[in-house]
Amino acid sequence: MQGMSPIVKNMTRLVAGFIVLFGVYIVLYGHMTPGGGFAGGVILAGGLALVVLAFGEEFARKALTHEAAKTADSIGAMLFLLIALLGYAGGVFFTNLLPVGEVGKLFSAGIIAPCNIAIGIKVGAGLFGVFVALAVFRRAGAGSSTGMIEG
Amino acid sequence: MDQVVPLLVAIPLAGGFLIPVIGRFTKSHRVTAILPIVMACGLLVIAILLLARPGETVVYWVGGWTFPIGISLVADGLSKLVVLIIAVVSLLALLFSLDYMTRYTSPGLYYGLFMLMVAGMVGVVISGDLFNIFVFLEIAGIASYALVAYGTEADELEASFKYLVLSAIASAFILLGIAFVYSVTGHLNLAKIAEVIRMGGGLTTPLYVAAAFFIMGFGLKAAMVPFHAWLPDAHPSAPAPISAMLSGVLIKACGVYVLCRLTFSVLGNHQAFGTILVVLGTLSMVLGALMAIGQGDLKRLLAYSSISQVGYVVLAVGAGLVGLGLAKDSEPLAAAARLAVFGGLFHLVNHAVFKSLLFLCSGSIEYATGSRRLDQLSGLGKRMPVTGWTLRVGALAISGVPPFGGFWSKVIIILALTHMAVLVHWAFYIPVALAVATAVVTLVYYAKVQRSILGGEPSDAAKGAREVPFAMCLASVLLAVLCLASALIVLPSVRARLVDPAVRVLSAGAGSTVEPATASEDSEARTPAAAQVAVKEGMTP
Numbered sequence: 301m302q303g304m305s306p307i308v309k310n311m312t313r314l315v316a317g318f319i320v321l322f323g324v325y326i327v328l329y330g331h332m333t334p335g336g337g338f339a340g341g342v343i344l345a346g347g348l349a350l351v352v353l354a355f356g357e358e359f360a361r362k363a364l365t366h367e368a369a370k371t372a373d374s375i376g377a378m379l380f381l382l383i384a385l386l387g388y389a390g391g392v393f394f395t396n397l398l399p400v401g402e403v404g405k406l407f408s409a410g411i412i413a414p415c416n417i418a419i420g421i422k423v424g425a426g427l428f429g430v431f432v433a434l435a436v437f438r439r440a441g442a443g444s445s446t447g448m449i450e451g
Numbered sequence: 452m453d454q455v456v457p458l459l460v461a462i463p464l465a466g467g468f469l470i471p472v473i474g475r476f477t478k479s480h481r482v483t484a485i486l487p488i489v490m491a492c493g494l495l496v497i498a499i500l501l502l503a504r505p506g507e508t509v510v511y512w513v514g515g516w517t518f519p520i521g522i523s524l525v526a527d528g529l530s531k532l533v534v535l536i537i538a539v540v541s542l543l544a545l546l547f548s549l550d551y552m553t554r555y556t557s558p559g560l561y562y563g564l565f566m567l568m569v570a571g572m573v574g575v576v577i578s579g580d581l582f583n584i585f586v587f588l589e590i591a592g593i594a595s596y597a598l599v600a601y602g603t604e605a606d607e608l609e610a611s612f613k614y615l616v617l618s619a620i621a622s623a624f625i626l627l628g629i630a631f632v633y634s635v636t637g638h639l640n641l642a643k644i645a646e647v648i649r650m651g652g653g654l655t656t657p658l659y660v661a662a663a664f665f666i667m668g669f670g671l672k673a674a675m676v677p678f679h680a681w682l683p684d685a686h687p688s689a690p691a692p693i694s695a696m697l698s699g700v701l702i703k704a705c706g707v708y709v710l711c712r713l714t715f716s717v718l719g720n721h722q723a724f725g726t727i728l729v730v731l732g733t734l735s736m737v738l739g740a741l742m743a744i745g746q747g748d749l750k751r752l753l754a755y756s757s758i759s760q761v762g763y764v765v766l767a768v769g770a771g772l773v774g775l776g777l778a779k780d781s782e783p784l785a786a787a788a789r790l791a792v793f794g795g796l797f798h799l800v801n802h803a804v805f806k807s808l809l810f811l812c813s814g815s816i817e818y819a820t821g822s823r824r825l826d827q828l829s830g831l832g833k834r835m836p837v838t839g840w841t842l843r844v845g846a847l848a849i850s851g852v853p854p855f856g857g858f859w860s861k862v863i864i865i866l867a868l869t870h871m872a873v874l875v876h877w878a879f880y881i882p883v884a885l886a887v888a889t890a891v892v893t894l895v896y897y898a899k900v901q902r903s904i905l906g907g908e909p910s911d912a913a914k915g916a917r918e919v920p921f922a923m924c925l926a927s928v929l930l931a932v933l934c935l936a937s938a939l940i941v942l943p944s945v946r947a948r949l950v951d952p953a954v955r956v957l958s959a960g961a962g963s964t965v966e967p968a969t970a971s972e973d974s975e976a977r978t979p980a981a982a983q984v985a986v987k988e989g990m991t992p
Contacts, residue, residue: 370471374563377468385461387514393457394514 303356312354319347327420331409337419344424349431357435369429376422383414455497456511456524459534460574460587462497466490466566467594474559483558484549487566491542494573498535501526505952510579523640525579528952532796533576533700533708535949536803539933540699541569544692547811547926550919551691551818561601561690568594568696572704581629582639588625588672588705592618595701599689610681610688617681621671628664631657645717654720665713666727673706675765676735679758683742686757687750687823691814694750698757699807703799707761711768715957721776728769733882736762740892749813749823749904752896753806756849759889760802766882767795767864768957770871775958777875785958787870793946793954794863800950801848801856801937808845808930812838815923816904819916825903827912832905834916839905841927846897848934851890856937861890863941 303309323343330336348364387395394411401408466487474483501509508527516522526534545565552561571591578584596618600611633639635657636647648654654662671678682702686694714724739759746752774788815838816831817823832839848855851862865886872879909916918924939945 367475371475374468374472378465378472381461381465381468384457388454388457388461392513392515393461393511396514 303359304354308354312350316347316351316354319350320344323347323420323424327416328406328413330416330420331412332404332406337416338423340416341420341423341425342427344420345427345431348424348428352432352435364428364432366429366432369425369432372425373422373429376418376420376425379418380415380422383411383418387411453509453511455500456509456526456577457513459494459497459526459577460524460570462490462493463566463570463573467563467570469563470566471559471563474557474563478558480553480558481549483562484545484552487562488542488545488549490566491538491545491569494534494569495538495542498531498538501531502535502948505531505948506955508956518640518643519638522583523579524577525641526577528954528956529708529712529796530576532800532949532953533704534573536800537569537572537576537700537704540803540807541565541696543926543930544695544699544807544811546929547695547814547923548690548692549922551814551923554818555601555690561598564594564598564601565693565696567591568598568701572700576704576708579641580639581632581641581644584709585622585625585629588709589622591701591705592622592672595689595693595697598693599685599697601690601693602688607688610684614681614685617671617678621668621678624664625668628661628668631661631664635661641712641717645719648717648719654718658718662713662718662724666710666724666731669706669710669713670731671706673702673710673761673765674735674758675706675731675761676738676758679735679739682758683751683754686754686810687748691750691810691817694753694814695807695810698754698810699803702757702761703764703803707764707768707799710765711957714772715775715960719960721772721960725769725772725774725776728765728772729882730769732762732764732766732769733885734762735759736766736882736889737885740889740896744892744896744899747825749816749825749828749900750810752825752900753809753813756809756893756896757802757806759893760798760806760849763861763864763886763889764795764799764802766886767791767798767867770868770879770882771795771957773875774871775960781874783870784874787867787874789954789958790863791867791871792957793950794860794867796950796953796957797856797940798860798864800940801860801934804930804933804937805845805848805855805857808841808927808934809849811923811927811930812842812845815919815927816842818919818923820912822912825900827910828904829907829913830905830909831913831916834909834913835918837918837924838927841931842905843901844931844934846901850894850897852894854938855934856940857934859938859941861886 323340326335326343327337327340330340352359352364384394387393387397390397396410398410400410470483470486473486477483505528508525511524512521513524514521552558555561568591571587571594574587575584575591578587596611596615599614600608629639632644635655636644638644638647648658667678674682686697689697710728714721714728718724736759739755739762743752743755743759746755768791771788771792774784774791778785778788813823815835816828819835820828820831822828844855848857851858865883868879868883868886872883940950
C-alpha cells in the first residue's frame with residue numbers, strides 16, 4: 301500500500317490536523333460537555349488512521365509505528381493508575397486531591413480532567429494500535445511480534 | 452489495614468501496563484520476569500495480611516464516595532480465601548515461566564498479559580458491585596484469550612477464537628442479567644440488591660430470568676457441562692503456566708466464585724438454584740471424567756479432568772445451597788449444609804493446587820520431550836525424577852488417595868451429601884454414588900497417565916529427555932508440598948483460619964454478609980434484626 305492519490309493526500313494534510321485538534325478538544329472539555337476521554341480518544345485515533353490510510357504503510361512504519369502506539373497505550377493506562385495512586389497516597393484510592401473549582405470553567409472538576417486526558421491517550425493509542433496491527437500485519441507471517449516459538 | 456485492599460488490584464494492574472514497556476528495552480526473559488514475581492510476592496503478602504484477621508470483613512469505598520454513588524471493594528472470608536489461591540498459584544506459575552517461557556518471544560507482552568489477567572481475577576473476587584464484577588471479568592477474559600493464543604500456531608489461534616466467541620456470549624448474557632437486576636432493584640451494589648430482593652418478598656419473574664442468565668454465563672466461565680465446549684481446546688493450547696492459571700484459578704475466580712456469591716448471598720431462593728447447581732455439578736463431574744478417559748493428549752486429559760473436578764465443587768456447593776434453603780429451624784440440616792459448603796470450598800482449594808501442579812508437570816514434560824501425546828511418551832520416571840515424582844503426587848492427590856488433600860475434600864463432600872440424602876431427600880444418594888464412581892474413574896485415568904508416561908522403557912521422544920531447569924522443578928516441588936499440606940485444612944485450627952470464614956459468609960444467607968457497612972442512615976435500608984445477628988456471627992472468629 302503506497303498511499304492514495306495526491307488529491308486524497310492533500311485533503312488529508314488539510315483535514316487531519318483539525319480532526320486531531322477536535323479529538324483533543326473533546327478530551328479536554330470532557331468534564332463540561334458531552335464526550336470525554338473515550339470519545340475524544342476515538343476521534344484522535346480516527347485522525348491518525350486517516351493519515352496512515354492516505355500516506356500508506358511505509359509512512360506508518362516510519363512515523364506512526366505500532367510500537368509507539370503500544371508504548372503510548374501503556375503510558376496512558378499508567379497515568380490513569382498514577383492518578384488513582386496519588387489519591388491513595390492522599391488518603392483513599394482514587395480520591396480527589398485537586399481543587400474542584402467553579403462549574404463550567406476549564407480548570408475545574410478536580411481529577412476528572414486529568415483522568416480524561418489519561419483515558420484519551422490510552423484509547424487513542426490503543427485503537428490506533430489495533431488499526432495499525434490490522435493494516436500492517438495483514439500479510440501472513442508478519443505477526444511475528446507476539447510469542448512465536450523460536451527454533 | 453483496610454487500606455491494603457485496593458492495592459490487590461492496583462499492583463497487578465500496574466504490572467500489566469508497566470511490564471510491556473520494560474519489555475521494549477530488554478529482550479531478556481529473566482530481567483522482565485523480576486517485576487511480576489516481586490508483584491506476585493506482594494499480592495501474597497497482602498493476602499496473608501488479610502487472612503491474619505480471619506473473621507473480619509473489610510469494605511473499602513473507592514475515592515471515598517459511599518453509597519449510592521460509590522464503588523466498593525469487599526474482602527470477606529470467601530474473597531480472602533480465593534485471593535490467597537490466586538496469589539499462590541500465580542507466584543508459582545511465574546516462577547515456572549522463568550525457564551519455561553524462554554522458548555517464546557516477547558516476554559514483556561507475556562508477563563504484562565499475565566499480570567492483567569491476575570488483576571482481573573482479583574478484581575472479580577474483591578468487587579462488591581455487580582457491574583464491576585463484569586468489568587473485571589472482561590479484563591481477565593481478554594487477557595486470557597490473548598494468552599491462549601500466545602504460541603500463534605494455527606490450532607492455538609483456533610482454540611483462542613473458540614474461547615473468545617463462547618466466552619463473549621457468556622459475557623453478553625451476564626451483562627443482560629445485570630441489566631435485568633438493575634432495572635428491577637435499582638441497584639448494582641450486591642448488598643443492596645440482596646436487601647431489595649429480601650424486602651420485596653423474594654424473586655420476581657425478571658429476576659428469575661436474570662438468574663438463568665447468570666447461571667448460564669458464569670456456568671460457561673466455570674466450564675460446567677453443558678457449557679464446557681471451549682475448555683478442552685483453550686486450556687491445552689495455552690503455554691503450560693497459563694494452563695495452570697486458567698484451570699487452577701480462572702475458572703474458579705470468574706466462574707464458581709461468582710456463582711456462589713450470587714446464589715448464596717444475593718438472590719436467595721436457595722432450593723431452586725441449589726438444585727440446578729447440583730444437577731449441573733453432577734453432570735460435569737461424571738461427563739468430564741468419562742471424556743477424560745479416552746484422551747491421548749496429556750493436557751487435554753487434564754482439561755477434561757478440570758471439568759470433572761469443578762463438577763465436584765459445584766455439586767457440593769449446590770447441595771449446601773439446597774440444605775441452607777430448607778434448614779429453617781433444623782440444626783442438623785444446617786450443619787450438613789455447612790459441611791457440604793466446606794467440602795466444596797476445600798475441594799476448590801485442593802483443585803487449584805493439584806491441577807496447577809499437573810499442568811506444570813505437563814509443561815515440564817513437553818519442555819523436555821517436545822511431545823505431550825501419551826502414546827509417544829514412556830519411561831520418563833527415570834529420566835526426569837523430580838517431574839516424575841511431582842506428577843505422581845499430583846495424580847494421587849487428584850485421584851483422592853490418602854493422605855493428600857484431595858482425599859479429605861472428596862470424603863467430606865461424599866459425607867455431606869449422604870447427610871443430605873438422609874435429611875432431605877433420597878435422591879441425594881444419586882450424586883453420592885456418582886461421586887464415588889467418578890473418584891474411581893479418576894483414579895483409573897490418572898493411573899493410566901502415570902503408567903504410560905512414567906513407567907516402561909524410554910520411548911523415542913523420551914530418549915533425549917533430561918530433567919528441566921531448577922526454577923521449573925522448584926515450582927512443581929512447592930506445589931507438590933502444598934498438595935500434601937492442603938490436607939492440614941481438615942485440622943480444626945487451620946480450618947478455622949482458612950475456610951471457615953468463607954463457609955460462614957456463604958451459609959449466612961442472602962443479604963446479610965456481602966457488605967455489612969452499607970446499612971446506611973435511612974431507617975428503611977437498615978438490615979433487619981435476624982440478618983444483623985448473622986452479620987455479627989460472621990464477624991466474630
